[in-house]
Amino acid sequence: MAEPLFEVWFEGVLLPGYAANDVKRELAVIFKAEPARIDALFGTRSVIKRGVDAATARRYQLALAKAGAAVEVVPLTPVAGDTREGPPIERDALSLAEPGVTLVDAPAIPAPQFDLSAFTLAEPGVTLMEPEPAPALEFDLTGLALLPLDAPDYVIPPVCLVREFETAGLSLIEIGPDHE
Secondary structure, three states: OOOOOEEEEEEEEEOOOOOHHHHHHHHHHHHOOOHHHHHHHOOOOEEEEEEEOHHHHHHHHHHHHHHOEEEEEEEOOOOOOOOOOOOOOOHHHOOOOOOOOOOOOOOOOOOOOOOOOOOOOOOOOOOOOOOOOOOOOOOOOOOOOOOOOOOOOOOOOOOOOOOOOOOOOOOOOOOOOOOO
16 A cells, blocks of 8 residues: 655644744745745645655644644545545535434443452451550540539529710700601
């Protein structure tokens, strides 16, 4: 089988950290092209190079990335393992499948394999580890005393703050019908 060929596409997307004017200037130097021709590449999807091998496509990709331009390398001919066949499908020929139809069989995912040879199981009911007793709690109760059983329940009296106000200079006036 012949070696697969590739296309190098550019959509005007810049890599992070690069300014558009700097990238345009670098691309003009790389392609030895007028600035107007480089400006035309931005905003549209354009083929930079067509029909190159993988190594050449990668060199283009790296050189343009160094200039700050993000490019996409697309296979021009089927790559080994590509199962697509036949001419491209016309848009008018597309239709929807009936509900419940399986379009693609799900790939069989092999069950994971674990090496458990280093592990064993104990018999049911076997204590694997003796529990450690919890440390006894110790409280300092030296400042506390208990009331005798026949003592009335102790109630904390409510705290009332008493304030004295000087009211000698105050007087009340009658409120007439004009005041509400």
